[in-house]
Amino acid sequence: MSVNIKIVDAVKKYGDNTIISDLSLDVKEGEFFTLLGPSGCGKTTLLRMIAGFNSIEGGDFYFNDTRINDMDPAKRNIGMVFQNYAIFPNMTVEKNVAFGLKNRKLPKEEIDKQTDKFLKLMQIDEYRDRMPDRLSGGQQQRVALARALAITPDVLLMDEPLSNLDAKLRVEMRTVIKQIQNTVGITTIYVTHDQEEAMAVSDRIAVMKDGDIQHIGTPKALYQRPANLFVATFIGRTNVINGELKIKDGKAYLVLPGGYEVLMDTIREEKMHDQKVVASIRPEELIVSEHNTQGIKATIDDSIFLGLNTHYFVHFEDGEKAEIIQESKIDSIIPKGTKIYLGIKTEKINIFNEDGSENLVTGVVNDKDAYVK
Numbered sequence: 001m002s003v004n005i006k007i008v009d010a011v012k013k014y015g016d017n018t019i020i021s022d023l024s025l026d027v028k029e030g031e032f033f034t035l036l037g038p039s040g041c042g043k044t045t046l047l048r049m050i051a052g053f054n055s056i057e058g059g060d061f062y063f064n065d066t067r068i069n070d071m072d073p074a075k076r077n078i079g080m081v082f083q084n085y086a087i088f089p090n091m092t093v094e095k096n097v098a099f100g101l102k103n104r105k106l107p108k109e110e111i112d113k114q115t116d117k118f119l120k121l122m123q124i125d126e127y128r129d130r131m132p133d134r135l136s137g138g139q140q141q142r143v144a145l146a147r148a149l150a151i152t153p154d155v156l157l158m159d160e161p162l163s164n165l166d167a168k169l170r171v172e173m174r175t176v177i178k179q180i181q182n183t184v185g186i187t188t189i190y191v192t193h194d195q196e197e198a199m200a201v202s203d204r205i206a207v208m209k210d211g212d213i214q215h216i217g218t219p220k221a222l223y224q225r226p227a228n229l230f231v232a233t234f235i236g237r238t239n240v241i242n243g244e245l246k247i248k249d250g251k252a253y254l255v256l257p258g259g260y261e262v263l264m265d266t267i268r269e270e271k272m273h274d275q276k277v278v279a280s281i282r283p284e285e286l287i288v289s290e291h292n293t294q295g296i297k298a299t300i301d302d303s304i305f306l307g308l309n310t311h312y313f314v315h316f317e318d319g320e321k322a323e324i325i326q327e328s329k330i331d332s333i334i335p336k337g338t339k340i341y342l343g344i345k346t347e348k349i350n351i352f353n354e355d356g357s358e359n360l361v362t363g364v365v366n367d368k369d370a371y372v373k
Contacts, residue, residue, distance in 0.1 A: 002187040003063040003154045004029045005050065011058025012045055012211075019045050020211040023059070024368075027189060028203075032181050034190045036198040037208035037234070043191045044159055046208075050189065051157055052076055063154060076155070079148030079186075083160040085140045087132050093143050094119065094128040100151040118146040121180065138169045145177065149184060156181070156188040162197065174200050195235050199223070204367065207231050216367040224348070225364045229356025232280040239286070239322040241279045245351065245360070247272055254279060254351060257316040260296045262346055266361040271353075277360065280350040283325035287343035288312065290334065295341035298322070303333050314340070 005027040012020040020042045027033045035043035048054040050061060052073030061068050068076055087096045097118055101111040119125040122142040132140055141161060148156060161177070162170045178201045181188050192198050198205050199219040206216045207230075215227035226232040233240065244255040245267070252267040256279065289295060298314040301321070310333055312324040324342070334340065351360045 002030045002185060005155065005187060005189070006062040007046075007050075007059065008062075009059040010046070010049065010056065010061070012042070012049060012054065013057045018211070020049075023211070023213060025206065025213065025216075026367075027187060030185045030187055032178065032188045032190065032201060032203045034192060034198045034202040034205045035208060036192060036195060036205050038193055041208040042211040043193075043208050045211075047157055047159055047189060047191050050155070051078055051080060077151075077153050079151060079153035079156045081141075081144050081148050081156070081158045081161045083163055085132075085137075085144045085164075087140055087143050087147065089132050091132075092128065093124055093130050093132070093135070096132070096143050097146045097150050099147060104151065114150050114152075118150045121149075121183070122146040122176075136169075137165050138173055141165065141173055142176070145180065149180070149186070153186065156186050158188065158190045160191055160193070162192075163194075170194075170197065171200075177201060199235070206368075207234060213368050217365055221365050225359065225361065226280070226350060227359055227364055227366045227368075229278055229280065229352045232350055232352070232359075236282060237323065238280045238282045241281060241320060241322065243277055243279050245271075245273075245275050245277045247274055254346075254349075256296055257318045257320055258297050262344055264346060264351065264361075266347060266363070267351065268360055268362050271360040276354040278352045278354065278356050280352065281322070281344060282348070283311070283323045285345045285348045286322065286324045287345065288324060288326055288334065289341045289343060290338065292341050292343070295343045298340050298342055300334050300336055300338045300340060302336060305333060314342075 007025040010020055010023040035046060037043050045054060049056055056069050094115060098111050098115040101114055119128055122145060124139060124142045127135060127139060162173050165173060174197055190201060202219055204216060204218055205222055207214045209230055215222055215231045222231060222235045226235060232238050241256060246253045246255055252264045252272055254262045254264050296316060298316050300312055300314055302313045304311040305328060308328060309325050310328045314324060315321045352358060353360060
């Protein structure tokens with residue numbers, strides 16, 4: 001049975017140092033929920049508080065209606081998958097997967113049935129008699145996942161489970177993890193610093209910084225309408241360009257380097273006043289024109305051909321730099337030193353106040369604001 005996980009005003013301290021302060025979170029039953037952020041932001045600390053491995057200095061943690069703050073970790077019915085796999089080197093694959101079931105003293109018939117089920121589900125049935133030292137990293141991680149799921153936990157917790165794998169295996173295993181989670185339907189909390197990985201597997205993501213949640217939402221919501229500049233720069237690539245917001249005849253204009261003005265139809269009504277702003281313009285939201293003389297003047301500094309797309313690196317007249325991603329053309333790549341003009345997909349770009357703490361455009365949905373404590 002999966003559970004709803006609710007955290008209200010969580011506090012974590014080490015001595016006088018507060019790592020997490022007044023953090024609230026609501027993970028839906030059966031949801032694949034990711035804690036995403038840079039090293040040291042508190043995501044693993046929070047995961048260990050849920051697991052019962054870290055003490056809780058404040059707040060309340062619930063599985064459904066059951067408060068788990070003081071519950072023994074062994075009684076929380078969680079499955080845990082670690083960064084270093086943590087499978088037993090002296091046991092075969094089969095015995096590793098069966099370990100938790102034997103600990104629960106289940107009948108042998110049930111142990112065998114569950115073990116077979118998850119060996120096959122994780123596609124490691126053919127390795128059941130192998131020792132871990134004869135498995136690849138990806139195979140070992142499949143064993144760790146099978147062992148965690150075999151006990152039929154209410155919650156699956158995963159701490160950077162793919163970070164020790166090479167790039168190709170990471171992509172393969174994140175697909176496996178998402179497929180298995182969909183099949184089993186278990187409430188999952190996943191910790192990673194890799195934003196692409198988070199976007200590939202998650203139903204929703206909480207972006208963390210310095211022990212605080214900045215934005216909670218779907219991968220699409222976080223990418224297209226980030227709550228603040230930190231989220232915009234952490235999720236995907238973006239060009240951060242200083243500018244001004246000018247209001248003329250009731251309309252908002254973004255003034256960019258070289259004095260180029262862009263009409264913005266997406267500014268929230270209460271933010272319609274002259275002010276300094278920071279624009280977040282993703283590389284694919286800039287449109288290159290070699291012939292049109294309308295747009296932001298720029299000069300090509302370099303280019304990288306990556307098959308489907310070509311990345312251009314440019315500078316503006318005031319020296320600010322930007323990256324552009326365009327679908328590759330069949331005929332040529334624009335040479336270095338070429339003067340170009342850039343158009344902007346204005347409906348997609350995000351405008352933040354001067355300190356980057358708030359997105360001024362419409363359509364920002366932050367589930368963090370919706371929690372009722």
